[in-house]
Amino acid sequence: LDLNVTGMHCSSCVSKVEGTLKKVNGIKKVSVSLMTNSATVDYDPALLTSQEIIEEIESIGFQACKKPPKTKKQDAVDQSFLIINEWKIKFIVSLLLTIPVVVLTMSNKSKYSGQELQMFRFRFSAWEKIKYVLLNYGCMLLTFIIHFITGWHYHKNAFKALRNYYADMNVLISLSTNAAFFYSIILLFISTLEMFGIINQTVSKAPSYLFETCAMTLMFQNLGKYLHSIAKNKTTESLSALAQLQPAKANIVENVKDESALSFSANTREVFVEEVSVGDYVMVKCGHTIPCDGEVVLGQCFVNESMLTGESKRIYKKKGSKVLGGTVNEQFSGSEDGGVIIVKITKTGQDSVLGQIINLVQQAQHNKAPIQEFADKVSKVFVPIVVALSLFTFVTWYFFSVTGTVNNGASRVDSIMFALIFSMSVLSISCPCAIGLATPTAVMVATGIGASNGILVKGGLPLEIAHKVNCICFDKTGTITKGKASVVNYGFFAEDASKIGIKEQEFFEILVGAERASEHPLAEAIVKYFSPKIEHHVDHTDTSLSIIGGKGLRYIYTNKSDMKQNTVLIGKSSFLSQEGVIVTDTKDQKFENTKKSLKEGHTVVFCSVNNNLIGYVALFDEMKPEAREVIKTLTEDFGIRCIVMSGDNKQAVQQSVSLLGSKLEYLHDKTPSEKCQFIESLKKQGFTVAMVGDGINDSPSLSAADVGIAIGDGTDVAIKSSDIILLNSDLRDVVTTIDLSKKTFSRIRLNHLLSLGYNLFMIPLACGVLWPFYGIVLPPYLSSMLMMFSSLSVLASSLSLR
DSSP: OEEEEEOOOSHHHHHHHHHHHHTSTTEEEEEEETTTTEEEEEEOTTTOOHHHHHHHHHTTTOEEEEOOOOOTTOHHHHHHHHHHHHHHHHHHHHHHHHHHHHHHHHHHHHHTTTOBHHHHHHTSOHHHHHHHHHHHHHHHHHHHHIIIIISHHHHHHHHHHHHTTOOOHHHHHHHHHHHHHHHHHHHHHHHHHHHTTSSOSSOOBOOOOOHHHHHHHHHHHHHHHHHHHHHHHHHTHHHHHHHTTSOSEEEEEOOOOOGGGOOTTSOEEEEEGGGOOTTOEEEEOTTOBOOSEEEEEEOOEEEEOHHHHOOOSOEEEOTTOEEOTTOEEEOOTTOTTTTOEEEEEEEOGGGSHHHHHHHHHHHHTTSOOHHHHHHHHHHHHHHHHHHHHHHHHHHHHHHHHHTTSSSTTOOHHHHHHHHHHHHHHHHHHOOHHHHHHHHHHHHHHHHHHHHHTTEEEOSHHHHHHHTTOOEEEEEIIIIIBOSOOEEEEEEEOHHHHHTTTOOHHHHHHHHHHHHTTOOSHHHHHHHHHHGGGOOSOOOEEEEEEEEETTTEEEEEEEETTTTEEEEEEEEOHHHHHHTTOOOOOSSOGGGHHHHHHHHTTOEEEEEEETTEEEEEEEEEOOBOTTHHHHHHIIIIISOOEEEEEOSSOHHHHHHHHHTSOTTOEEEOSOOHHHHHHHHHHHHHTTOOEEEEEOSSSOHHHHHHSSEEEEEOOSSOOOOTTOSEEESSOOTHHHHHHHHHHHHHHHHHHHHHHHHHHHHHHHHHHHHTTTHHHHOOOOOHHHHHHHHHHHHHHHHHHHHTTO
């Protein structure tokens, strides 16, 4: 269940929501994100409903609702701007009202503060008395508006928090300003009554009220919230930008009965993109955005996919090419139709690549880094400790003042005011928000940066672990090689094959029939090469096919002419030998070419039927051009041990590795389970291991590694066994990922240093430790301003990652 949760301000709010839901019977798992104001709840629908979960959240003072489907104008983006404008208005109103409050207060203090109230009664004229009353009650009225209109948000949420037995920053702000405001009101009423002779000797002198302190404190808090909402919005800009990639509308081709009869003159109808369904045909003109994933059925163009993959080079698309929703059709100069294409939609909404990317980035905010647990523990006890410290500060300074230890000669009222200033400063300067924001803001910015460069990180945990990686294992085929193998040569052992009645045409068909169901790049190359060579089909039926990971495959078919069942083995020589097939490299002439291919680093695949060797295929897969540079950077600049693991033969792996530098290690003839065991042994030796694979048969290794990095072409971003997904096939993204992780974790540590250092230094200062020696006191409004800068410094630090 995905929910939008509003009303959360710091990590203590997050902890409260999570803690409350975890106690509910039927809820298995819950994760709350402060950055996206959302919650993901895994629950048993047999025990409770989604509405009961929402009511549980609302019972502790927050608002919750189910996440709506994507809207035409992206309501989530609009909502963030509404929040920014709300705080902007509150700040401007409080600023405009605070200015006269400060001016009136300064005027009042300079003329009346500290004077004997008896003087007011007997020596001042009625006009002077009225003027004094008007000035102070005017300040009170303006402060009342600031306090209960622009500051109502703090008091309302503080009440909700206390009612539900927890405390957050709203409690600190509300306690501070309410203490100042109501104490000043009481003092003003008493001093007014005494000035007019209604009561006697309660307050001897005209006191200094704290209306301007209350007003300025709230004004700076509103300014902080305004700037904070802007900065927070910037941390989610990458996610917002992804959400806005999909166009609002699409042009559907109407009345399509025969795909072959499609033309650019066909009638189209403009619809909202939510109305587009799988199987629809849409026309995309030059300069327009492709609405959903699909396949080009007519036309040709260049497509800019940089917004999804980070690849700046435009990609040529023609009939049969796959296109991604959110990418842009850019004109193809060689096309008579001006680059217009018609696309058959294959995926929409959350199933599209763009939808999955957005979903992964959102989910990443719920997967917390271990270092965040420290911040959550601090935040849980931070506010109660600050409130207790504030009370202790008040009692201490009041005692010292009335006993004459400090502030000698002060009245009881002056002593209360003196102690209250310190107490309010402690409440105002304390900043739990900065502690709570230290990790999630950096993770949000980092995952956004990654997404905009085609790197999808599944949360804070992979980011935190990746910065410690000191060993990277690479799969060979499709990872450090291009994954587009080609057949170099092949051999058909006619003499051996004739003994079991197989001719060359059947050999071709056996290879194509067996390999067609395999996803391995080598299988694709074999099918592509031998399919055109089949002149006539042998009449037989497929019975079964089983793929033996890292070794080969077993294919059983029945020849209809004699109804004989035949068992085909295709794979490495070691695999066929294990199955009882005689594969030898003696002086037999037929093996000369295989030995030559092995020496040249080719991958040699053998084929047998009913344990009779009938031929081989030699293939070669080129190294990626950036592989050498990447290995050099990782080994020399980052000091990371790099190992290539392959199921290929020793000569082929050795030949490939020799091109990539002397520091690269390699393993050959390894099955997926053996690769997994090797990674486990590295971990036992103390290495933090990352595995980079293409996701085809590397799932066990990706799962076994501390960090699994799946590298692919972006058509399937939901590889469950990996922690980080690289949409491009560019190995340089591995370097970018490690570098991003290191910089992100460094930023997180800096953020924690800033937030904890600020509180450890500023709270004692607000308590008044310097007052006895230098007479330094921090006014509450200045404390609020400093608290604002503390939160903003953490946000600015995270944003600097960009």
